[in-house]
Amino acid sequence: MKDMKVIGDDRVTSIGMGTWGIGGRETADHSRDGESVEVLRHGLELGINLIDTAEFYGAGHSEELVGMAIKGFPREDIFIISKVWPTHFGYEEAKKAARASARRLGTYIDLYLLHWPVDDFGKIEATLHALEDLVDEGLIRYVGVSNFDLELLKRSQEAMRRYEIVANEVKYSLKDRWPEDSGLLDYMKRDGIALIAYTPLEKGSLAMNECLAGIGRNYGKSAAQVALNYLIWNDNVVAIPKAGRKEHVEENAGAMGWRLSKEDRERARRCV
Template structure:
């Protein structure tokens, strides 16, 4: 496993994490596959996925419950757990209550990383980040960050937060690459890790992109999905959180971290439109 450094404090986050969106439901609980999901998360941890990403919104909180059940048999200190607070809970009292629920569902005393899931223009960043910084001081959160923030809003968050903003989780993949223009260079300069969610998502398949991915997959004896992940992981400070339910896909995603693309191939992928 490769790691990324979080901010200036020297702590590390595994560069390949386990995404859990739609595990146990979308915005409401779906308990029809609970045992399967718990088993998959447990097997993933055994395989090397020590970084698990979730949110209070996922499955109406049920996803956190499933993770809590799965991680209960493992050493908490060996895991890196990220969760996100929903925009309607960004006021001080609501955030503290939301964190109470998240910790209870996850069966843990602390989060490694707590993110603002989406910005809420009706609540000041000062209030939200002050409340999150308090939770760092209280020992219930180790690090704080944001999600779905553009560069301008991220700069504002950095300016007003007492605790360092160490992570911004954004949509980033071979097709959705807006983050490369301004956000990623800013984050790299500031020592802020960028977590790419939906790193394997494809939009309308373009023939030129598909051909290049297939050619590179053949060249590196890899899958197209591994090439897509390797391209992201080759960028300084980038973390990926692909979701997978099959063991072979979990293993394949993890192995993508060991594939190093040469600079000519990276430039070709970078130049795709």
């Protein structure tokens, strides 16, 4: 798959697979875990190499499912993101949380993020330093943050001692363009920091947008694919829609390998 972006020194597909809410039990006797693992494996088979998870998702169960899904695939071909929850911020706590995540995944973590900011910057700084040491230990490969605004991102960059912050995962969609309006996207682009866009389809609402569907017909694409392509049009943006069903993963993959024209991208902005 040729539609790739850069995180750190690695190349990842412009569309990844999110794992918030995957797995778990619908009824007392029916588990969705097997289905969720198969969906993730299907995405890997399609060539999507980026999977996003976190210790907070299903109290670590999503990480376990990711660990199951990647078995049999060359590990070096997959880029796994996980996150430390704020209750585990701090030097020792963050290292302990990362080790627990790696155990659930059954492997090292490519990119480890601070999941949400906290008011106490001292805790953020201690956590960043812990992650730097984890890079030295080989447990994680890159350090990043999530839900950090521009001011906090800059402050966090200044706190780093040996490594760089390579990514910031934030909510970004056609409907919620705050990274554009706040200057965050432009700053990250200039600094070579990847923006990982979560909730890129606004929980499916953009997939049902008739205006976007009209634009998509010019390309033989769906409304969802237009909404995702709007985001990955930016050189430093990857999107991580939820990997809920095989057909959704296939549709998401179809958002790659082409680009909206500048005119249609502007039209898409007016659709929401």
